[in-house]
Amino acid sequence: MEIRWLEDFIVLARERHFSRAADAQNVTQPTFSRRIKLLEEEMGTTLINRQTLPLSLTPAGEEFLALCEQITERVRLTRDRLQSIAADEARRILLAAPQSLLSNVVPGWLERHDLAHCVSPYLRATSWLIGDYLHGLERGECDLALCYWPRGRIALDLDVSELTFLTLGEEQLVPVSAPDGTGRPRFALPGTRRQPQPLIAFHPRGLMAAALEAHLHRQPEPVYLTTLNESVQATNIRELVTQGYGLGWIPQRSVRTAMQNGELVRAGDARWDVPLDIRLYARRDSRHPGLPGLWQQLEGANDLGS
Structure with a gap:
């Protein structure tokens, strides 16, 4: 019927x-x-x-x-x-971001700007590398990309000429380790040639790995590391570091609570911290009707907190 x-x-x-x-x-x-x-x-x-x-x-x-x-x-x-x-x-704006930003930055950011009704996290992007975010914008798979971005020069060949961005805040990668019985790091920088420190690393083709490598090359003191595991997501790195397999560089927002309760400790002083910006990218020629107003609302809003 x-x-x-x-x-x-x-x-x-x-x-x-x-x-x-x-x-x-x-x-x-x-x-x-x-x-x-x-x-x-x-x-x-x-x-x-x-x-x-x-x-x-x-x-x-x-x-x-x-x-x-x-x-x-x-x-x-x-x-x-x-x-x-x-x-x-159709009117909702799709936001691609790594899992660490989705967990520690995006919810509060959406609430502060009253954007939850019009911006939706694009969960398929949580395991993307930086190039995937840029290609996702080019293909129209997402409308915005919230990414970490190093402040220094990096070796990755990325074409962002068709994109525009806003810097929304700052972040830093901090080296952390599980503590030993005395509360000191089980693994500590810089290591030695004879005893390199085990590293739970970011994916070698990712921006985080490139930012870390560039930062370490700029340091006057060499660092000795041996990579045990590689991952796209900072949450996976944090899990292995917490279990005591090695040290790792993780966004500070992602480990703040674990460091406060002593679950993780610094594996090196501030000279080993990698400074990052948090950038919001969009295509210059995006035809999404909601983007111009959103972009104007966010310009100059460096309010992600520390």
């Missing part, structure tokens, strides 16, 4: 005439009559008294009419609601 059959029956009950009802439904009379006949066969009873002029409904038809009106009204209301939801989704 099709919804249009129910709509046909409602119109026939109103018009009490097959030809006028067929015209109202924009179909031929034979087609309309066939639909009504199929409807009666489906219900297993006669719904129209064809012996009267004008046509009338049988008692079963009267009962069925009430049901048709209820069903079609619910379908109409549901259709309107779904269209409204689809329109809202």
Whole structure:
């Protein structure tokens, strides 16, 4: 049974005439009559008294009419609601960001700027490398990309000429280790040639790894590390470091609580910290209708906190 059959029956009950009802439904009379006949066969009873002029409904038809009106009204209301939801989704701005930013920065940032109603985190992007974020913007897969960005020069070849960005705040990668029995780091920088320190590292093709490498090269004192594991996500690195497998550089916001409660400790002093900016990227030629107003609202809003 099709919804249009129910709509046909409602119109026939109103018009009490097959030809006028067929015209109202924009179909031929034979087609309309066939639909009504199929409807009666489906219900297993006669719904129209064809012996009267004008046509009338049988008692079963009267009962069925009430049901048709209820069903079609619910379908109409549901259709309107779904269209409204689809329109809202089309207007929503998709924000791609690594998991550490989604967990420690994005919720408060959305709340401060009252953006939760129009900006949605794009969860497929949590394991992307930096190039994936830029390509996601180019493909229109996401509308915004919130990324860490080193303050110094890095070796990655990234083309951002088609993008614009806002610097929303600052962050730093801090070296951390699980503590030993005395509360000191189990693994500490800089290590030695004979005893390099085990490193839980970022993915070698990622921006974080490039930023760390560039920072270490700028230090006058060499560092000796041996990589045990590589990961895109800072949360995975933190987990392995917490379990005592090695040291790792992690965004400070992601380890602040663990350091306060002594679960993690610094593996080196501040000279080993890697300064980062937190940037929000968008395409210069984005056609999303909500982006210009959002961009204007956020300009100059360096308010992510420390």
